[in-house]
Amino acid sequence: MPIALLALAIASFGIGTSEFIIMGILPDVARDLSVSIPRAGLLVTAYALTVTLGGPFVAVAAGRLPRKTALILLMGVFTAGNVACALAGDYWMLLAGRILAALSHGSFFGIGVVVAASVVPRERRSMAIALMFSGLTFANVTGVPLGAMLGHWAGWRSTFWAIVPIGLISAAALVAFVPKTEKPAEGDGSLADFRILGRPQILLTVAISVAGSAALFAVLTYIAPLLTSTANLSQQVISVALLLFGVGNFVGMLAGGRLADWRQMPAILGLLGLLVVIYASFAFTSHATIPAVASMLLIGAVSFATSPGLQTRAIEFAPEAPGVSATLMQSGFNLGNALGAWIGGMALEAGLEYGQLPWLATALTVVALVIALASVALERRNPKPQFAA
Structure with missing residues (x-):
C-alpha cells in the first residue's frame, strides 16, 4: 500500500x-x-x-x-x-x-x-x-x-x-x-467545470448514490425504535448491533474495492441486488435478536461495498474534472442521507410501522438498481473515456 x-x-x-x-x-x-x-x-x-x-x-x-x-x-x-x-x-x-x-x-x-x-x-x-x-x-x-x-x-x-x-x-x-x-x-478551476453535470453517466452515477444512501438512512435513522418495537432489544444490544454495523462498513468498503477492480459494474449490480434481498429479509429478521444483529452487520457491509466502484466510475466519466465529479458523489451521498431520513419520517407519520421500514429501503434500493441498469445500457452505446489521474 x-x-x-x-x-x-x-x-x-x-x-x-x-x-x-x-x-x-x-x-x-x-x-x-x-x-x-x-x-x-x-x-x-x-x-x-x-x-x-x-x-x-x-x-x-x-x-x-x-x-x-x-x-x-x-x-x-x-x-x-x-x-x-x-x-x-x-x-x-x-x-x-x-x-x-x-x-x-x-x-x-x-x-x-x-x-x-x-x-x-x-x-x-x-x-x-x-x-x-x-x-x-x-x-x-x-x-x-x-x-x-x-x-x-x-x-x-x-x-x-x-x-x-x-x-x-x-x-x-x-x-x-x-x-x-x-x-x-x-480542470481549469472555474465554474465551467460544472459542465460535467450535462453528462448523463455522471448524473446516473450520482443518482445511484442518492438512492442507495436514501435506502440505508430510511432504516438507519430510526434503527433504535425499529429494533425496540420489533424484537424488544435493549439499548445495550442495539449498541452492539450498531458496532457490528460499523465493522461491516469497514470490511465491506475494502471488499467492495477489490470487487470493483475485478469487474466494476457487475460488482455494483450484484451488490445492489444482494441489498434488495437483505433489506427485504430484514423485515422478518428484525423480529429476533440474533438474526437482527446479524442483519445489521450485513447491511453495513454490503451498503458500503458499492462506494469504491461508484467513486471510481464517477472520476472515469469526468477525466477533465475528476475532483468535481468525486465531490458531487459526496454531495449525492449526503443528499441521500437527508432524503432517506425525511422519507422514512414521512412514511411513519403516514402510518407505516417501524417494522415496515425495511420494505421502504427495499423499494429505494430497487430504484438504485434500475438506475444502474440504465447506466450499463448507456455505456454499451457510449463507452467511458480514458482517465489519466
Whole structure:
C-alpha cells in the first residue's frame, strides 16, 4: 500500500469522526447551550447541507491549486472548524464552526479520491479509494464511540479538542507522504467545470448514490425504535448491533474495492441486488435478536461495498474534472442521507410501522438498481473515456 493512502485514511478518519460525533453528544450540547434537542439537531442538518451544496463549489475554488496543496489547505480549514467548535460559547458559534468544518469535507474527499487513484496502477484504483475511505468507516467503529465517551466524561468541547490533533497529524502526513505534483486539482478551476453535470453517466452515477444512501438512512435513522418495537432489544444490544454495523462498513468498503477492480459494474449490480434481498429479509429478521444483529452487520457491509466502484466510475466519466465529479458523489451521498431520513419520517407519520421500514429501503434500493441498469445500457452505446489521474 502506498504510504500516501495512509495519510489520506488518517484524514478521512478525522473527518468521519467530526461529522458523526455530534450525534453522540447532542443531548450534552443542547443542555449546555440551553437549546432544544430539535434545534441542536440542526447542527447535523447544517453539516450535511453544507457538504451537499458547498462541496462542489469549494472543489472548483481549489481547482487552480496543485492537488497536494489543496488537500493540505482543506485539512487546515477542517482543523480550524473544529477549533471554533471547541471554543464555541453559544449555539451560533458552534453552528458556524460546524459549517466551516463541513466546507472542507466534500472537496477533500473529492480531490483525495483523485490522488488515491493516481498513486496506484489502473487496475487497483477502486481498492486504493476503498483504503482511503476505510478511515471514514473506522471512525464509526472507534472514533465516534470513544469521542462520545470523552464528551460525556469531560464535556462536549473536549471531543472537538481531541479532533484537532488528528487534523494536525493528518496535515503533517499529507505534507510528508503525498507526492508533490504541479498538476492542478481540477480542470481549469472555474465554474465551467460544472459542465460535467450535462453528462448523463455522471448524473446516473450520482443518482445511484442518492438512492442507495436514501435506502440505508430510511432504516438507519430510526434503527433504535425499529429494533425496540420489533424484537424488544435493549439499548445495550442495539449498541452492539450498531458496532457490528460499523465493522461491516469497514470490511465491506475494502471488499467492495477489490470487487470493483475485478469487474466494476457487475460488482455494483450484484451488490445492489444482494441489498434488495437483505433489506427485504430484514423485515422478518428484525423480529429476533440474533438474526437482527446479524442483519445489521450485513447491511453495513454490503451498503458500503458499492462506494469504491461508484467513486471510481464517477472520476472515469469526468477525466477533465475528476475532483468535481468525486465531490458531487459526496454531495449525492449526503443528499441521500437527508432524503432517506425525511422519507422514512414521512412514511411513519403516514402510518407505516417501524417494522415496515425495511420494505421502504427495499423499494429505494430497487430504484438504485434500475438506475444502474440504465447506466450499463448507456455505456454499451457510449463507452467511458480514458482517465489519466
